[in-house]
Amino acid sequence: MNSLISIWADRRANWVTFALWGLATAFVAYVFVAGGYLITVLQFALIYTVLVTGLNVFMGFTGQVSFGHNAFAAIGGYSSAVLAATYGWEPLPAGLVGLAGSLIVAFIIGYPVLRLRGHYLAMATLAIGLIVYEVAVQWQSVTQGYMGISGIPPIGIGRWSIMSDRGLLAFLLLAAALALLSAAGIRRSRLGRAFVAAAGSEDAARALGIDVARYKLIAFMISAAYASIAGSLFAYTVGFVSPEVFGLQMVVLAFTMLYVGGLGTVTGPALGAIIISVLPESFRAFKDYQDLAYGAALIVILIYAPRGLASLPDLWGKWRRRTA
Amino acid sequence: MNVDTTNARILSVEGLSARYGHVEALRRINLHVGEGELIAILGPNGAGKSTLMKAIMGLVQTEGRVTFRSTDVPRRDPAAAAALGIVLVPEGRGIFAPMTVAENLELGAYLVSDRHEFARRHGRVLRLFPRLKERLAQTAGSLSGGEQQMLAVGRALMAEPKILLLDEPSLGLAPRIIEEILQKLGELNKAGLSIVLVEQKAPLVLKLARRAYLLSLGTIVAEIDPATIKSHNELAHFYLG
Numbered sequence: 001m002n003s004l005i006s007i008w009a010d011r012r013a014n015w016v017t018f019a020l021w022g023l024a025t026a027f028v029a030y031v032f033v034a035g036g037y038l039i040t041v042l043q044f045a046l047i048y049t050v051l052v053t054g055l056n057v058f059m060g061f062t063g064q065v066s067f068g069h070n071a072f073a074a075i076g077g078y079s080s081a082v083l084a085a086t087y088g089w090e091p092l093p094a095g096l097v098g099l100a101g102s103l104i105v106a107f108i109i110g111y112p113v114l115r116l117r118g119h120y121l122a123m124a125t126l127a128i129g130l131i132v133y134e135v136a137v138q139w140q141s142v143t144q145g146y147m148g149i150s151g152i153p154p155i156g157i158g159r160w161s162i163m164s165d166r167g168l169l170a171f172l173l174l175a176a177a178l179a180l181l182s183a184a185g186i187r188r189s190r191l192g193r194a195f196v197a198a199a200g201s202e203d204a205a206r207a208l209g210i211d212v213a214r215y216k217l218i219a220f221m222i223s224a225a226y227a228s229i230a231g232s233l234f235a236y237t238v239g240f241v242s243p244e245v246f247g248l249q250m251v252v253l254a255f256t257m258l259y260v261g262g263l264g265t266v267t268g269p270a271l272g273a274i275i276i277s278v279l280p281e282s283f284r285a286f287k288d289y290q291d292l293a294y295g296a297a298l299i300v301i302l303i304y305a306p307r308g309l310a311s312l313p314d315l316w317g318k319w320r321r322r323t324a
Numbered sequence: 325m326n327v328d329t330t331n332a333r334i335l336s337v338e339g340l341s342a343r344y345g346h347v348e349a350l351r352r353i354n355l356h357v358g359e360g361e362l363i364a365i366l367g368p369n370g371a372g373k374s375t376l377m378k379a380i381m382g383l384v385q386t387e388g389r390v391t392f393r394s395t396d397v398p399r400r401d402p403a404a405a406a407a408l409g410i411v412l413v414p415e416g417r418g419i420f421a422p423m424t425v426a427e428n429l430e431l432g433a434y435l436v437s438d439r440h441e442f443a444r445r446h447g448r449v450l451r452l453f454p455r456l457k458e459r460l461a462q463t464a465g466s467l468s469g470g471e472q473q474m475l476a477v478g479r480a481l482m483a484e485p486k487i488l489l490l491d492e493p494s495l496g497l498a499p500r501i502i503e504e505i506l507q508k509l510g511e512l513n514k515a516g517l518s519i520v521l522v523e524q525k526a527p528l529v530l531k532l533a534r535r536a537y538l539l540s541l542g543t544i545v546a547e548i549d550p551a552t553i554k555s556h557n558e559l560a561h562f563y564l565g
Contacts, residue, residue, distance in 0.1 A: 190434075197420050197431050203383050204418030208483060209406035209435045264422065 016313040024274060028173070032166060038281075039165045045277035046172035047233045051250075052257045052269035053179040054226020060264030061187060062219040063199025065118070067251050068125035071132035072102040072224040074246035076231030081149040081241045082142055091155050095232035102228035103221055110220040114213065129251060136243040148242025155236040168237060175233060176270060179226060184266045186222070195219050199264075260301055262308025271309040275301075332359045333393075334487050334518045335380070335410070340388035342372075342379045349375040351542045352388070357487060357520060362513040364529040365522045366548075367539035373522045374415050376539065377491045380520075381405050381412045392487070407435060409486030413493065417476040421465030425456055428464050428475055432482025449478040452508060470501035477505065487518040494525055506532060 031038045051073060058064050079098030083089040113124045136143050143149065154161045155171065162168050186192045194215045197205040202212050235241050253276065261272020283293040305312055335357040342350040349372050357363055367373050379386045381402045390397040398404045402412075420428055429449060436442050450457045453474045459467060464475055473493055480488055490509070494502040502525075510532050513519050523529045530536060530550040538546040 190430075193423065193427055193431055194434070196423055196427075200420035200422070201414070201418045203378070203402075204414050204420070205431075206383060206402040207381055207406060207412040207414060207418070208431055208479070209403045210431070211403050 014313050014317055016316040020271065020309065020312060024271065027274070027278070032169065035166070039169055041277050041281055042274075043165075043169055043172055043237055045273045046169075046176040047230050047237060048254065048257060048273040048277065049176040049270045050179040050233060051227050051230035052254050052261070052273055053176075053183045054223040054230070055254055055258055056223075056264065056269050057183060057186060057195070057226070058219050058223035059258065060268070061192060061195040061199065062216060063196075064114070064216060064219070065122045066125040066220075066223070067122050067255075068128035068132075069223065069227045069254065070246045070248070070250040071128045072106065072227035073231030073234070073250060074132045074136055074243075075102045075105060076228030077235045077241045077246060078136060078143060078149075078231075080232040080235040081152050084236075085149050085152045090157065091153065091161075091232075091236055092157060095229065095236075098232050099225060099228045102224045106221045106224035107217070110217045114216045114220060126251075129248070133243050133247060136246070143243075146243060148240060148245070150240045152235050152239045152241070154239070155233075172233065172237065175229075179229075180266065180270055183269075187266055191215070191218070256298065260298065260308055262310030265308065265310035268308050268310040275309065333357065333391075334359045334361075335520075336389075336391040337380065338389045338391070340376075340379055340386055340390065342375050342384050342386045344375075349542055350379055350386075353379075353542075353544055355537055355544060357518055358534075360513070360516050360518055361534050362509070362519040362521065362532055364526075364533035364536040364550075365520065365539055366526045366529075366536055367524070369524065371539040372542040373524075373539055374491050375542075377412055377414070377489050377520075377522060380489060381410060383412075406483060409484075410489065411480045411483045411485035411487075412489040413476045413480045413491060415491040415495065417472050419464045419467075419472050419476050419479070421463065423464055424461055425464055425467070425475055426460040428479050429456075429460075429482050432479035433484075435483070445482050445484060449481050452481070452511075453478050469497050470505070473497060473501070473505055474508075477508070481512075485517070487520065488512070489520045489522075491522045492524060493521070494523065494528060502528060 028042065031042045051069065055066065055069050058066055058069075076095065076098035079101055080091065080094045083094035083097060084091055109128055113121065113128075116124050137145055139145075154163060154168070156162055162171055187196075194205070194210050197208070197210055198212045198215050198219075205212050231246065234245065238245075257272035257276045258269060259272070260276055261270070262268030279297055280290065280294045283290045283297075286293045301309070305315060307314075333356045337353055337355045340350060340353040341348065353376060355363075355365075365373055365376065375384060378384045380390055380397070382390075382398060382400050382405050383402050386399055390399075392405075392408050392410060395408065397408060397410065420431065423431075429446060430442075433442055433445055436445070455471060456474055456478055459471065464472065467475060477488075477490070477493070493505055493509075497505070506528060509519060509521065513532075521529050521533065526536075530548075530553060533550055536548040536550055537544050538548060
């Protein structure tokens with residue numbers, strides 16, 4: 001219950017908090033009823049919520065940086081795609097194989113790479129993403145190269161599978177909610193406090209007896225797990241994976257969502273994922289100037305809410321105290 | 325077994341050197357702290373005081389030996405040093421700003437899993453710093469400078485140190501607050517806690533310390549008995565040579 005409350009309000013809630021969530025809920029409800037193209041947009045936003053929530057554990061809570069989480073999404077997505085489409089596995093065990101693979105890769109890569117900090121860590125993680133991309137392109141016998149893998153069955157268990165768009169949307173809503181709840185639980189736990197301590201001051205954390213290197217590795221593996229699950233969800237939702245799907249575009253999008261939503265906050269990843277998915281669509285009427293309007297909107301958000309949308313209630317509180 | 329507590333040493337440092345690249349920050353430091361003693365380490369900016377504290381904790385690469393009650397303190401393993409009972413309040417306090425005061429205190433006792441033990445320590449720290457009690461749910465970043473320093477000391481005490489290292493606790497604080505914090509440190513010392521206090525503002529701590537080492541350019545240039553220091557001039561003599 002506590003983590004449920006902390007999802008609703010990172011710190012002190014005020015009407016802005018409820019307005020933000022009211023808007024998000026109204027939007028989801030509208031899409032549910034209206035259907036059509038927006039359902040696909042929202043499905044993407046929810047899958048990205050899972051991915052960005054994981055990235056936030058590593059970058060927001062633990063204060064590290066990774067440009068390579070697309071690698072883990074690719075491992076999850078391809079494992080699910082290959083096992084389910086080519087070998088006829090059930091979606092759930094196929095996804096779990098991907099999850100296990102991602103955790104093992106995260107452990108093996110994280111152990112040496114996490115000694116690096118800042119820009120060096122960014123470059124090293126970027127390389128992980130590029131390597132996995134190349135593997136997906138070159139290992140044709142399994143991944144079918146640039147062609148990608150299609151005909152991935154929808155998510156389900158045994159004879160039951162989710163065929164309708166609305167059913168899938170409900171399922172993804174549940175998945176995104178679970179991602180947020182689990183992240184809130186992590187943040188409030190002993191583990192989460194160690195993450196935030198490592199982000200604040202590694203020396204101070206070490207002087208208190210916190211094994212910083214170990215917790216960085218754990219945070220990296222946890223965030224890789226979220227990314228892997230997001231990759232599997234993508235494969236089953238779209239029914240198709242290719243190297244491009246898990247390319248650099250995914251990293252850029254996830255970063256934008258994380259910073260616009262609010263780095264280090266619990267709710268930020270969801271708000272960021274929804275806004276960043278919907279913004280370009282809402283500027284469709286601008287035709288040729290769509291990208292321009294989208295870019296301008298991002299700049300405006302980051303100027304007026306530099307700590308992301310999730311910090312708006314805080315900003316409102318400060319503004320009111322100043323004017324009162 | 326030596327029962328004379330004035331002779332028993334809680335911490336000995338022998339030939340401790342540290343370097344940043346080609347720059348030698350500490351050169352063959354020798355010093356010791358007796359059980360229950362409060363010693364001061366004085367010196368101007370850049371003398372190597374902070375490096376010395378980090379070197380004792382094992383936060384930087386060093387040569388030489390650090391002994392805690394006749395056990396070798398492992399090098400480059402601050403967690404092990406903390407487990408032995410050596411706890412550092414770092415320069416600039418090192419509090420975790422986005423976390424609440426309560427969470428910061430909890431992190432101080434990170435190695436404690438027993439609930440009752442935790443509650444006992446928590447109560448003790450809040451009795452020592454009642455002001456923190458009112459602020460438990462507030463984020464640490466929103467505290468005043470003095471309160472942040474109290475939190476940093478309180479967090480260190482949650483680890484129940486045998487010896488407490490403090491790196492310039494007076495930094496950036498008003499004189500009245502500094503006095504309050506030094507008074508608390510005096511109380512803790514009277515209750516038996518060994519303390520190493522690093523300071524630039526010598527007059528503040530000479531009233532409190534039993535002995536003081538004067539550090540300059542990475543070496544200890546003098547060991548001072550505060551009782552013999554009669555005037556500021558005499559101290560200035562030590563600083564300026």
